[in-house]
Amino acid sequence: MNHYTLWNALIGGMLIGLASLLATVLSGKIPGISGVFGRLLVPATPDKAWRAVFLVGLIGGAALSFALWQSAALYRPERPLGVMAAAGLLVGFGTRLGGGCTSGHGVCGVGVGAKDSIAATLIFMAAAMVTVFIYNRAVLL
Amino acid sequence: MKAGKLVLVLMAGGLFGAGLAVSGMTDPARVIGFLDIFGAWDPALLCVMAVRSASMDLECWSCAVSKIEI
Numbered sequence: 001m002n003h004y005t006l007w008n009a010l011i012g013g014m015l016i017g018l019a020s021l022l023a024t025v026l027s028g029k030i031p032g033i034s035g036v037f038g039r040l041l042v043p044a045t046p047d048k049a050w051r052a053v054f055l056v057g058l059i060g061g062a063a064l065s066f067a068l069w070q071s072a073a074l075y076r077p078e079r080p081l082g083v084m085a086a087a088g089l090l091v092g093f094g095t096r097l098g099g100g101c102t103s104g105h106g107v108c109g110v111g112v113g114a115k116d117s118i119a120a121t122l123i124f125m126a127a128a129m130v131t132v133f134i135y136n137r138a139v140l141l
Numbered sequence: 142m143k144a145g146k147l148v149l150v151l152m153a154g155g156l157f158g159a160g161l162a163v164s165g166m167t168d169p170a171r172v173i174g175f176l177d178i179f180g181a182w183d184p185a186l187l188c189v190m191a192v193r194s195a196s197m198d199l200e201c202w203s204c205a206v207s208k209i210e211i
Contacts (some may be wrong), residue, residue: 004165009185011194012164019156020193026142026150033157050142050150057154064155065162076170103157111194125176133174 003073020108030112031068032104033058034095098124164189 023031027050040051084125095101098120100109105124109117142150144184166189174183 003184006185006188007177009164009188010192012162013189014162014196015156015160016189017160017196019160021196022149022153022156026146028152031153047142050147053150054154054157057151057156058158060151061155061158061160062167063158065159069163074165074168074171075167075197078173080172085160090161098183106190107193110190111196114186129145129178131178132173135179136177 016103016107017111020103020111024108026050026099027054030100030104030108032095032100032108034092034101035104038092038096160193 011127020031024027036051036054039045039054042046045051045100050071056111091101098105100106100117100120102121102124105120110121161167165185171183172186174181175186177183
């Protein structure tokens with residue numbers, strides 16, 4: 001699998017769906033990456049062990065895929081580091097305010113048909129599309 | 142959480158990371174390509190989102206049918 005095809009999207013999607021379900025069964029919580037990581041940083045969080053282990057697995061699984069498939073190893077950061085840092089801060093703030101990220105709302109919430117998750121996903125996707133539209137044109141000017 | 146369960150959590154994390162990498166969602170350019178609906182739109186992310194939500198849905202349904210508590 002050296003070229004990106006629809007199979008990448010299909011197989012990747014199935015892996016994420018399977019992983020989400022497994023994590024839900026094990027932790028008893030709807031797992032969103034931002035929440036899993038965010039609460040790890042809060043000292044009062046009682047269940048830190050599985051969060052840390054999940055994140056180690058997350059990075060390990062990606063690293064293994066990068067090593068095995070050329071198509072997965074593509075990484076094209078097209079923004080300056082400062083813009084990336086500002087974006088990360090906004091994502092962190094926004095996902096906590098909205099109660100979930102692309103994994104929590106977009107995968108797990110939409111997957112179980114939660115209305116607030118469907119609404120959140122539609123809104124953050126639309127907001128992201130508007131942002132890309134404005135950013136791309138602002139940079140070109 | 143018991144050690145055996147933590148191994149499964151590690152596997153869940155691994156599958157999640159592998160899924161993101163295989164589907165190309167670790168590549169910012171591809172994600173921006175999906176969001177750029179007025180540019181060269183790349184529908185891959187939509188396929189990923191649809192399949193992963195559907196597979197989560199299907200698994201929840203099969204759990205409900207077999208009365209496994211999740």
